[in-house]
Amino acid sequence: MHLLVAVPFLFNLVLATINGENPCRYVDSAGIIDLTSLGHTDGTPAFPDISQSASSWMQYCDRVVSFSEYSFNPCKPFTEGTTCKDVAVCQVPFTSGESFILAKHDSAVWIPPIGFGGSATLTYTYQTKHVKISMQCTKDTEVNVLEIISESPQETYNMKLSSKCACFDGCKNKPGPDPDKPNKGLSGGAVLLIIVVVLVFIYLITFMSFNKFKREATGLDILPHRSFWISLPGYSKDGVIFIFQKLTNKGATYQTV
Helix, strand or coil: CCHHHHHHHHHHCCCCHHHCCCCEEEEEEEEEEEEEHHCCCCCCCCCCECCCCCCHHHHCCCCCCCEEEEEEEECCCCEECCCCECCCEEEECCCCCCEEEEECCCCCCCCCCCCCCCCEEEEECCCCEEEEEEECCCCCCCCCCEEEEEEECCCCEEEEEEEEHHHHCCCCCCCCCCCCCCCCCCCHHHHHHHHHHHHHHHHHHHHHHHHHHHHCCCCHHHHHCHHHHHHHHHHHHHHHHHHHHHHHHCCCCCCCC
16 A cells, blocks of 8 residues: 555544544544434434445446345434344345345444545444445535445445535534433532532641641541541431431330329
């Protein structure tokens, strides 16, 4: 591989590894490819029942072609037929009408572009089957098209996704609806816990420093309010016993009249 091709390819491969495999997003030095807004979140495919075009048959007439329909949904799984459940890509042959799983999202791997101006490829593997979806950047249209190219070699399904979202930074500001995605922000309880931990830390450091350097205390005597904290377990125990006795009436005395 030529050095001018190998260097950016390896650099982008390292970036992809650092960012991890995400079936929705590909990140490298050129920007971000984000397919989030293309994927349906209701369990249906964004690209349903796509068949191989006649032009593709003629262009790849020397290769294996599959007389089938294919469905694909970026990012989120969908269900089609009796077999394709929670899948990324599904195949339905014209002859049998039975669905076959071609890919699931947990196997997604992005292949970086080769050379300058190349396109990234989203790949999936399911058992012995492989799906390769090359990204075709189309900045001048809002139309999204999935094209079935060929099955070559056998059980390797080559496709092309033409979309503005296939461009680097083409759709990074257009996230799609994702109601199932958990909120990554901190909850109120987590914020409160952090505040308490910080205050306790400040309390300990401040009073321990004061006792150490101002009062010249040593050992356990540098602990702030040492006698109080030592007595606290006993006070807590007495409080629990008192409340329990009040609730069960075991601690009350009865005087006859």
